Amino acid sequence: MLKAMILRFARDRRGNFALATAIAMLPIMISVAGIMDLVGTSDDAAVLQNSLDAAGLAVGTKYSPGMTASNVRALGLTFFSANMSAADQQEYSGSVSNFSAAASGDASAYYISVSSSISRASFIRGAPSWPAHRSASVKLEPGAQACVLALDPQASAAVSLQGSTNVSMTNCVIAANSDASDAVNRGGSALVSAGCVSTVGGTSGLSLPNANLTCGTPLEHQYASFDPLADVVPPPFTLCLPVPNGNGKTYRLSPGTYCDKTLSGNITLDPGVYILRGTAIKPGGNGSLTGQGVTIFLMEGAQIYINANEQVNLSPPTSGPYAGITIFEDRGNTSALTLNGGANSVISGFIYAPDAPISYAGNSDMSGQGDCLRLVGKTVQMTGNSSVRTDCTAALGNREMYASRRITLAK
Template structure:
């Protein structure tokens, strides 16, 4: 019989097909089930990833931190489609990451369902489990009392034998490779140097440098200077007890102010409309609760050529311009370098000097002491034997570094 069957070659193909049919059917069934597993895995893993990121972002913001679990679950559910009816409720937990404490969000979930082929073979449902972890790190906050606003190139240059003591911090908004340059012969004592770009500083300052900080900003960008159209009496010096003296009244000064004797400024707003606010002659200048507004290219020049003069200026004490001493109108474009503090001046200058378009040079043997002097200018250059010290307890906030949220598992 077998010998006869062997002679009938036309039936061999059918015989082979019959023998291989179970394997063929099994392979096809397994392929269908595996494709389902892959689809489930991909969908639920994507949902878990997005949930972990949503939870991490919620924890960064103090206003939403308490709802991180709810936000994670909302994001998880929002990304489901095929598995929405049989996926488990995600488990949302906090975990330590990279030496931190509770600084990551972990999502675990699973789908379980009986499939036709694998269920027939095993009698059980198939379970696919996923896990996602997202870490978060808040951006560092940066404060500064010497701030260069220029967005490219060199913004802050400290050189010569200059000495700067500003624990409240330095900042440059420039993203250039030479945003901050401190020459090796200059001495800078500060707790922070932050810049969008690079800082070329001596070794002793490198441990306080933060580079490539993208969140820095000019917080006074929306500041609108006040107006004062009062016409004051002409500036004139009078002999008082054999000493030439003058008193300046608030108002608008077309063409600037040049002091020619010991001068006292009454409190109020002084509009310098063009020209120079020149306090560089060797005379004492005193003003409390004053504010200078520079318009139409007006410039400042502070500090004399000898030791004979003292400049004592303090800012507005109340109101919307509290703690501001000098504002440059945003439409004013002085020649650069236009603003100067120089000479052997013994100066006590308080408050904010805000020069959004002007470069300021502090040079020669300028000697400025202050309980809290803040300079926010387009560009800041300090050189020569200049000595500047500001004792602000904290600097003006110039923004923060970028928040970091990323998947780590």
Template sequence: MIDREKYDKTIALLVDQFVRSRSGSVLPIVALALPVIIGVAGLGADASMWMAKKRNLQQAADSAILAAGWELAQGTAGNMNSAATKEAAKNGYEPEENGELLLQYIRDEDGGAVWGVTLSQDADVYFTKIFSDNPVHVTAYAEAFVGGVEGDFCILALDPTADGAFSTSGSVIVNAPSCGIAANSTSDNAFDLGGSSSVTINDVRVSGGYEVGSNVDFEYGQLRAHQSPLKNPYEDLEIPSFSGCDEHNKHVTSSTTLSPGVYCGGISVSGNNDVHFEPGVYILDGGDFKVTGGGELIGEGVTFILTGNGNNYAGLDISGSRYVQFSAPEAGNDWAGITFFQDPDAPDRDNLQNKLLGSSGVVFDGVAYFPSQGLSFGGNDTTTAGVDPCTRLIARTVTLSGNPMMGNNCTKYDVKDIGLPRVKLVL
């Protein structure tokens, strides 16, 4: 006979053990959780690939906006979009993957403009396809500032093909460590140092090649050959309108002071005398600004505009044993920074050059601009050592002679810099 009490206790114990036991319960839990676990793992794997895609797209956006900025800086704004697309594709942008490139002007800023580019394209899904077959759309954005130029060039020779577009004549001593020199000529000897010269300058940039004579002592910052030409910063400057003549064929043989005005037939100075120029604008319509002899030739805050018509355009011929000191109008004035400006329509004088020379010294602050003719610049006075002038020589060709004094101290004259366009990422 069954012991009822014992039987009830046994059944109760078995039920209690069954209720308390967790054996075998993991499997259904795992079965229920497995899709979630796989989904999370797959999402993590896909997300890491999406992030990599976005990083690559950001690099492409940075490259694209810089390429577009360079086109704008070079004056070819119509090529901005194609340049951006091409550069983005080089860096991983794939427009066929539902890609889109949007280039847009953002705002004006600090003498330039900020432009932005947005890139977007699809990123594939792999593990997360169990939830959705739709691709993930990733985007990247970049901004660049375009404006002004960067460079410390004091001299720019504009001729695109000339031998010796920049050159030295004779035994030249140049000590201008703050000044760079650039030549846009593609000639093999676009930059030519000869004689027994001693030249200390900053950077050199030439579109062609260079030659340095065996007797030349040459120190420089960086020298770059076969580079793209630099932009002429004054190519948009125009001759002002004028009429009539205040003077005709002005010839000075004694010490005097001249006033601004229109000098038809030019100005000539000869003999041993001192000539001072009052501040202002002097327009020479035909003839030349020709100076010989000794004495002083001084003008502060002056601009000489050399123009004319046909074959009679004014040129510059200052030489002799004079002490020459000219400075441009300072910032805030009309023609700020411009000391000599020759009409771009002036015909090339073949081998003849405009001259700004003086064996008793030349102290020159400002821009000497001769876009269609050559310029010879120099002086032989050592008493002006230590003076830090503002030198901007922009001419078809430039030749240095003697002991020319040059510098980059141009803040108060508000001159335009010679250099590379400034394009930089800002976002």
């Protein structure tokens, strides 16, 4: 009976057509499913690429050379996840994997590289999923050369130019990472001449005739400037050295570690690296602080306080791991750094206090000579007369500082 049914189906032309159609439809349906998978995977890959591009650019605005690899990845993942969720959190949940983010490069250009994979379940049940891998690379380039930088992200008047100060920084930028409306503030009869002013926020009082900027008007709402010494690590402590007896309060110190002292009078530092732990340098009336080729690390609350009637004459080493650095106040040290030198005072090199305010007062002698000086503080207040040079590559041991940053997609 079954044999007879098969023979009748074979002789029936309509049966032959149905069988042929069914057989022909199978590869067509597989092809259509494949096209749907291909188009869907292509769409998913486009969403993945857009999210990676956005994440890379966002990391570029926040990146600091001192960030660890894990911090870079965590920051990138935060931005990436937010972008993928905005695209369609439910659709892409569980399908994205292998996210990575890394930073490379040096002060001339940093690169942020991000990548991830996405997989799409096949339209055909049981078939392998369709994977896609995408990556993005963002290039960070420094802006113009800077001479003053305030790192506080929110402080009002993070850079303050007040009183009768006359600050000359031809071809050099004054920068502030604060987003306050008056991140750089000029007041009173203060005069400032600079290549430009660059801020994350706004500025106040920087118009002619009191402010003469080569760039014309301040550059407001810019990306934050790099911390130029973010990757510098202070040296390890050594044994605390005794302070030599001061003959009439005149001291000559050798390089090393000094602990829990207050030094006053006339202090001379031999060339080398000094680690001050809980120590204060306060020369006092008519005192002085002198050192050529020195780097002073202020640790555990150590501070330097130079008053107006005291003389300071400091310069950094021009080679070695701390080339160009004169004073380095350790991260977490909030002791105010005051450098109000009197007549004949000369300071050059990087003065660095990332978590403390810097108060700097120049004088007519400084203004006449022009110093290879770079001020980097949580906030910076400048008074008096100061002339800062920009052609300082040799004097600063090839260490530079730049305002803002340029961020572009490199890939």
